[in-house]
Amino acid sequence: MVSFKNLCLSALALQCVASSSLFARDEQNPLKSTILPGEEPVPGDSPVAICDASQKQLLTIDLVDIVPNPPARGANLTVAAVGHLHELVEEGAYVDVDVRYGYIKLISQTYDLCDEVGEVDLKCPLKPGEYKLSKTVEIPNEVPPGKYVVYARAFTKDDKYLACITATVVFDVDSWKILGIGRD
Template identity: 55%
Template sequence: MVALTKLSFAVLAASPAYSLSILNPFKSSFPGPDTKPIPGHSPIEQCDVSTPQLLKLSLVDLSPNPPVRGQNLTISAIGLLSEDVDEGSYVDIDVTYGYIKLLHQTYDICEQLPQVDMECPITKGYYKLTKEVEIPNEVPPGKYSVVARAYTKDDELITCLTGLVEFPAYGFMEGLI
């Protein structure tokens, strides 16, 4: 999610904002200007781009873009993983609503992989994937920011993904915005 491999789908699937660090206090929670867009039709960007990453993202498409509450979201992606990802790898997810931090959670990547029909280890290589997720109708209107940083068991950065999604107010304005 948003080249995105099945690993990135696990990163995104673990995030409540798409159904989008305590371990190291020196890692910042949210990306700064060190981001770059990922080709495709999505609000997802790669963050921490000055840090080497194992996942080279080449395409992320979301449909619909922007996501719509109460509808399914289709995520299509292409990517190249340069090293195997083994047991013990993890992802830190931060979700904010406006300026309010809603969630900081660490997930075991291998435990999340069944959500995208995979299991550990993930072997290095090229991946092209499509995954559909449901956006709950109950998502409150507002701007949601998601940051997902995935690491190997040795704390090597697999990828950093960030995105901003805005859900409009309910009612007649929803179809106009």
């Protein structure tokens, strides 16, 4: 699950920090996601969307690409992102991250944003302007099949809304069957 946290924090760090099949409505496969009301897809080839899109956010995500898309177990995942920060971000900024596996909440934690941006070679204070980043993380082989939904909401030290991003990733059961894991 650290990989999903890093994915979200990398995208947020970009502005401070689609595979269309992941966002397409697929009534025959309940594991496939849809864009929910209040969300807007982010340009690029990724399952990332802006959540709470109707609310003013101090960060604008211009592009997020991930390779491979969709992410694969046991493979490196590279995230490349471009965005614009509209106000200074100083020490004390934070990000609330929730990761769900179906209806089960795996992670619900608050992180110091300035500590986390070091993972993408940035440091606070983050000045207004354009940011570009690229980060590679490993997706463990042991990730169980299913639907994972990540929400990351970032705030300044004064509780101004920096950004809200969400990503939905589906790891299919079929890839586990190929490995001889699970039921036939």
